[in-house]
Amino acid sequence: MSDLQSEHSFEALLEALLDSWDRNNAIMVNLLHSLPEGGLEARAMEGSPSIGQMFTHIHYVRLVFVSEDAPEFVVEVPQGEWVIERDLDRLTQMLNDSAKVVRDAVTSRVNRGRDMELHFDHPILMLQHMIWHEGYHHGQIKLALKLAGHALADKEVGRVTWGVWMRKNQSAPLSYCIAPAKFPSGSSKNKS
Numbered sequence: 196m197s198d199l200q201s202e203h204s205f206e207a208l209l210e211a212l213l214d215s216w217d218r219n220n221a222i223m224v225n226l227l228h229s230l231p232e233g234g235l236e237a238r239a240m241e242g243s244p245s246i247g248q249m250f251t252h253i254h255y256v257r258l259v260f261v262s263e264d265a266p267e268f269v270v271e272v273p274q275g276e277w278v279i280e281r282d283l284d285r286l287t288q289m290l291n292d293s294a295k296v297v298r299d300a301v302t303s304r305v306n307r308g309r310d311m312e313l314h315f316d317h318p319i320l321m322l323q324h325m326i327w328h329e330g331y332h333h334g335q336i337k338l339a340l341k342l343a344g345h346a347l348a349d350k351e352v353g354r355v356t357w358g359v360w361m362r363k364n365q366s367a368p369l370s371y372c373i374a375p376a377k378f379p380s381g382s383s384k385n386k387s
Contacts, residue, residue, distance in 0.1 A: 209305055212319055213298055218359050219326045220294035223253065224287055225355035226333060229347055230340070235281055237343040239335060244277050246339055249332050250286050251278040257293040257325060264311035264321060265300035297325060 227250060235247035244252065255276040262269040270292070280286055304311060304318035315321045333356070340346055 209302070212322060213302065215326065216294065216298055216301070216322050219329055220290060222356045222359050223250075223329055223333065224290055225359065226336060226352070227283060227286055227290070229352050229355060230283075231345045231347075234340060234343075234345060235283075237339045237345060239339040239342055243339070245279065246336050247280055247286070248277040249336055250290065251280050252276055253329055253332055254286075254289040254293045256328060257297050260314065260321060260325070261296050261300045263313045264315065265304055265318075266312065268296055268300040268303065270296060297322070 230246065235245060235250075237246050238244065251273070255273050255278075258269060258272045262272050280289075301318045301322050303309075309318075310316075311318055311321060315324065337347060337352075
């Protein structure tokens with residue numbers, strides 16, 4: 196393989212990994228906007244964090260890991276990890292902002308051949324950790340809704356979650372995947 200082919204393969208692989216991160220964030224934002232009325236307050240059980248707190252935790256974890264592993268990219272890390280936030284627009288902005296910080300940090304560290312400062316043997320491992328961590332919370336959120344009597348129908352929520360992972364049309368922006376339709380238990384425009 197020539198150096199040019201090798202460089203192109205590397206860039207294509209990095210772009211595919213970064214695309215998976217963008218899709219992951221779109222899925223989390225879509226899930227947030229799919230919540231029924233009062234969904235942010237739902238909990239899997241007494242003493243568990245609320246769904247809203249899980250979303251602020253995700254934002255916090257993203258920024259903490261960047262602050263520890265690529266501090267040149269960090270913005271101000273929130274003071275609290277499990278904060279109660281009820282404004283969907285604010286939560287959406289937080290998720291989008293922290294996703295960009297993670298993406299920029301990983302891209303820079305990979306392109307410069309720099310190790311992470313504290314965790315992970317390679318910058319891509321941080322990205323994979325974040326996706327795994329957020330997938331874990333995605334399941335917790337859906338379980339909390341189900342236990343609260345507000346299960347999301349797979350037919351509706353699947354197109355804005357699994358559908359985002361599996362779409363092949365690279366020209367369609369991920370934001371087009373956000374569900375504009377009303378779900379059985381509420382509205383995607385809900386400000387619970």
